[in-house]
Amino acid sequence: MSSSFGEQLIQFAYAVDYIDATSFNRIRQLVDNYTRNTLNITVTRFMVTSRIGNEIGLIPHKHATMGKYSTMPVRDSRGRVASQTAFAFLYNKRLWIVSANPSEPLLPKCRSYRDLWSKSKGIPKYIKPTNDPIKTSIIIPLKDENGNVFGVFNFETVERLDITKAAKQELTIIADAMAIAYRTHSITKARNLFTGNAIDELNKILQHPLPKLTKPNIFLASSTNAESDVISTIKKIFLEKEYLDKFNQIYWKDIHRPGNINMQLLNELGTCRYGVCYLSERIPDAQPALYQDNPNVVFEAGMLHGRSDANSPTPASWIPIREKNSTDAPFDFASERMIIVPRQNGRLQVSQFKTMFRNRLDALIGTKK
Incomplete structure (x- = not known):
């Protein structure tokens, strides 16, 4: 039996030890293409932790690298969970959210929600990140090597999708693979930064007089x-x-x-x-x-x-x-x-x-x- 895309992806993530920004974005694009073709996913958001003052927030990784989005708080000014992505992040819950009322299928407009994956209660209001008429939002926590949640992977579609075992398994594997790839990318970015700093230090040395290696x-x-x-x-x-x-x-x-x-x-x-x-x-x-x-x-x-x-x-x-x-x-x-x-x-x-x-x-x- 052939491996699924998710299984191939996680094997790749475990195998490589260097992922620069270009490579990480290409992997993201492959995931977008795959989920669009298999689940009609309209938009994906790979969100990682950031800071708002002393508070934790979430920021879309792709937009953060482009300097477009500000950090979104995980709690509002009254301490309540600020969004559905924040709910998945804070409570380490996999969510498959649709409207609780089929006659109000649009998540931005419905008054109550159902979680088809974890059966969660008290789901906060859907925050509209795009103008698309989203009907299904799937949110999977991203975890580091110690099992700590450092972000979420959000898949959204304009269709109302029924949950399936195959979809849950494949999306979980993809999220795990992307979490591994992101960790490798972060290490690569840090190494490149250190390398760049080291090169800058070498360049500073060259700006000062150097002893001649030839006989003076x-x-x-x-x-x-x-x-x-x-x-x-x-x-x-x-x-x-x-x-x-x-x-x-x-x-x-x-x-x-x-x-x-x-x-x-x-x-x-x-x-x-x-x-x-x-x-x-x-x-x-x-x-x-x-x-x-x-x-x-x-x-x-x-x-x-x-x-x-x-x-x-x-x-x-x-x-x-x-x-x-x-x-x-x-x-x-x-x-x-x-x-x-x-x-x-x-x-x-x-x-x-x-x-x-x-x-x-x-x-x-x-x-x-």
């Missing part, structure tokens, strides 16, 4: 007339084994490509995560030796300093180096931790300078805690 660049800026003992010592440290795999060194004097050197310097500087700016240059003919800050190096230092904010699209960290016998430091850099070049009788104290520079370099690139 370090820019060495100096005056054309910078003291060669300082520059050569810095470059030698850059070439030490400990630092070779930590960054790529870019020294402006090593750029020999044809074209505008100033534009090339700006482009290279923009690619650098780190910078070392030896600001000082000797003032000609000054005795004893006196130094000033080279304006080009100050400009380059300013570019790095401006990117020192971690929220900058291309953040940078830098080390300023100056000679002791120098004019006042530029205002913007005065608070920076400068390396003051150690000299004795004009001679660079190489060992001391190396220690100072390595310590700052290690802190800059994070090689030591």
Whole structure:
């Protein structure tokens, strides 16, 4: 013996673990088509619980997703059951409602009702949801996996239908299957929401500066007339084994490509995560030796300093180096931790300078805690 539509539907509902909004609506449409063809059902309403303030209400699921219907209370202002769907929901009753008076067959107009399924008494007034001349309203509670009622499935027709065992069995199975499908749909919607939120969080991460996975660049800026003992010592440290795999060194004097050197310097500087700016240059003919800050190096230092904010699209960290016998430091850099070049009788104290520079370099690139 072949399975009925309801039996096929409930097998499907048990088998699947993902039902999105489109799929759920397609299943609803299949149920509508089936009940229209077999019971001449005019309209169906799949209603689920909602809230009106602190009170529980029912809302048609399809219209809720479209934002059309407001929630309908299950009790009126005097505490009475507000509708027949609310009666089925509150008392967990399957209802097959027709007019108690065959001469007044229209449910919206009749004065009393008969429940052919559960023989319920005290059935509240029929609330007219459509303009159709409804004569039969079938309402089946929807239950979760623990047996708690979370809504109702309402089938209505313009015909006065006599109840049959086959119809009761098939509609019960369909309602149970749709309850399972709705639970799966709710889980799917929650998963999609969580997934969407997680993707949004990932996207937020991308809006912030990210550490490069490639070896970063370090820019060495100096005056054309910078003291060669300082520059050569810095470059030698850059070439030490400990630092070779930590960054790529870019020294402006090593750029020999044809074209505008100033534009090339700006482009290279923009690619650098780190910078070392030896600001000082000797003032000609000054005795004893006196130094000033080279304006080009100050400009380059300013570019790095401006990117020192971690929220900058291309953040940078830098080390300023100056000679002791120098004019006042530029205002913007005065608070920076400068390396003051150690000299004795004009001679660079190489060992001391190396220690100072390595310590700052290690802190800059994070090689030591």
